[in-house]
């Protein structure tokens with residue numbers, strides 16, 4: 001891999017910054033200064049420093065974004081996309097939002113460059129749990145809660161079993177819903193089909209990983225090693241690949 005690409009993939013700078021810093025002799029590879037950004041190194045074994053700091057490169061990056069309203073879950077769109085909330089080195093080719101939250105839905109969106117895991121997390125084969133906090137109007141009671149859990153005819157499909165909890169006294173206008181599918185506008189359509197409308201939706205958990213409550217809307221952080229392992233387990237892998 002080219003040295004400038006390695007540095008940008010490691011997330012320490014953009015590719016053009018990498019080029020400049022390499023030319024300024026700020027980068028060493030295996031103890032020797034390298035001034036040519038096109039030099040090829042083995043990313044698995046090379047020991048690289050930038051400005052005296054060790055650079056750790058990893059093949060894949062996993063980002064927890066707390067999506068705000070008004071951003072499209074796509075890499076390109078006419079309006080603002082979730083990728084614009086990330087530094088340029090993570091908004092580049094190869095990174096994508098894993099699944100779609102509606103423009104008005106907020107909460108946990110995974111952004112990664114791991115196409116295989118991303119695909120598996122979204123595949124219906126793996127039944128990955130997605131939990132949302134919702135508010136709805138009108139409020140719903142026990143009968144509707146059970147109906148949502150058992151499966152609702154939303155036109156193109158009857159939804160698979162879900163888990164729905166309601167807050168406080170019934171009928172309630174807030175609670176949580178866990179689904180394993182990911183059809184277009186699924187939760188909104190489920191509520192509509194039972195005579196209520198979703199008034200707000202926040203994804204609070206995905207594949208067993210919970211949204212970090214310290215992240216404000218629009219903020220992001222890398223997943224911890226434990227969270228990465230949880231995601232891998234949610235698709236039936238016991239080890240990271």
Ligand code: URA
Pocket residue numbers: 100101102103105184185186187188189201
């Ligand atoms: N279901 C919806 O209706 N919208 C979302 O954004 C996610 C799930």
